Amino acid sequence: MKEYEEVRSHLIEMLEELDDRLVKITHDVKHEDVPLEKDFAEFATQSENDEVLDYLGNAARAERDRVQQAIARIDSGEYGICELCGDPIKKERLEAVPYSSMCVKCASQAGC
Known part of the structure; x- marks a missing residue:
């Protein structure tokens, strides 16, 4: 575990950033600052924006x-x-995607 302390710290930072992003998205979806429009066209636009925010969330x-x-x-x-084949995941892959749970070969076969 000692060899991955820096990676763990980076993952914790990622987690905090994701939590902040989710708070902002939730705030926007609830329309706490801007109430829903009464005009149909504006309401439709807000609904489309909410769908995008939902996807991002x-x-x-x-x-x-x-x-x-x-x-x-x-x-x-x-x-x-690798959670599928048990082989080590290459360092380059972990640097690119630190939450990788599969090696490139298994991820490709699994369609990830």
């Missing part, structure tokens, strides 16, 4: 889950090992 939550899982793998000593 779901993506952030999914990434947050992957980051939390990576931190758990570091803590359990399983970080850097």
